[in-house]
Amino acid sequence: MFLSLARKTGFYGGIGFLTLFAILPVLWAFLTIFKTSGDLYSIGISPFFFDEPPTLSNLVFLFTRTNFPTFLWNSAIVGVCVVAITLLLAVPAAFALARLTGRWGEHSGMAIFLVYLIPPSLLFIPMYQIVVWLGVANSIWSLVIVLPTITIPFCTWLLLGFFRSVPRTLDEAALLDGCGQFTAFRKVVLPQVYPGIGACAVFAFSLSLGNYIYAATFINASAARNISAGVPTELIRGDVFYWPELMAATLVVAIPLAIAYGLFFNYLVGGFKNAT
The missing domain is CATH 1.20.5 (Single alpha-helices involved in coiled-coils or other helix-helix interfaces)
Incomplete structure (x- = not known):
């Protein structure tokens, strides 16, 4: 006792x-x-x-005397574009790899995840050369082009677990009923993984907000910065820290993301289990 x-x-x-x-x-x-x-x-x-x-x-100062509203708007544009690009490429890639049989199919998820583990500190120099070559340096579109290289591998690996949990018999039954491959995927398989897609959307959006090294390297203009690079630049001036405004800028972004992660936490964990 x-x-x-x-x-x-x-x-x-x-x-x-x-x-x-x-x-x-x-x-x-x-x-x-x-x-x-x-x-x-x-x-x-x-x-x-x-x-x-x-x-x-402090809140009035943050929203009226700094460029924080501009940072929020830029971050929202980048986040939505990154999420759209990520899901457009990761969803069909994960489905194809999940249905791939043999040794390659079993180890494909881990190989894709290893790409995600490459640190941005090794990639930002060649990425910057690509951004300059494309003519989008010093604009938010540089982040839209570069950030999916991080989000797509991870989301593909995560969605692999969800697609592998969908029985192949559902695909086969839909094909026997006269559906084509795309119709069977869209109407039968895809609705089964909507929670995983939502979890990937939250992850991709939060990563686009939190990535600092690319945002600080590719963008110098204050009007084109996002939150991760703009807030430390505008609210830390030399040895002067605007602590109340920094805390406000942090919580304005962190609280909604924390709620979203809380809603999709179980789906994220389920995706990790199935992917491994």
Whole structure:
């Protein structure tokens, strides 16, 4: 009895500690948004309490006196385009590889995933040469062209797990009923993997927001930057850090993405299991 109670206490205590460890930085960032400069930099005041009345001036400054709205708009355009390109290529590629039989079919997913593991720090120089050759340097279209090289391999590998979980008998039954290959894929197989497609869309969009090295290398103009490169450039000037505005810019993007990942978390895990 005592041993069982100790195990439960240790288990739930560990869960509580990890939850607190994950929540405290977000809570601190959220409270920082509404702190005045005097309240934020005063020594001896807890970061989780307000010594002065909360203020909305930091949010007003972020959205009216910086290019953050432009960064948001650019990031949205890049994200939507990257998601569209990724799904357009990854979905049929994953389906074809999932139906590929033999040794090549079994190891195709891992081979594609290895492409995703190549670090951008090794690729940004040749990628920059391609961007300059195409004439899209210093514009958001450079990111639209380059970022799918990261998202397509991973999403193809992830969707492989979902397509492999769809029985081949469904394809065969549709073909026997008179459907063509494309019709069977679109009407029978594709609806079975909609959760996986949604998970891939969330991943591709979040990666397009968070990639810094390509955004900082390919784009110099402030009006063409996205969030990942624009926020540190505009809100960190020398040794001056605009902490409330930085926290606000972070949470404006992070909270919706966290909710989306929470909704698709089970599908992501299921895709990982099936792909491996």
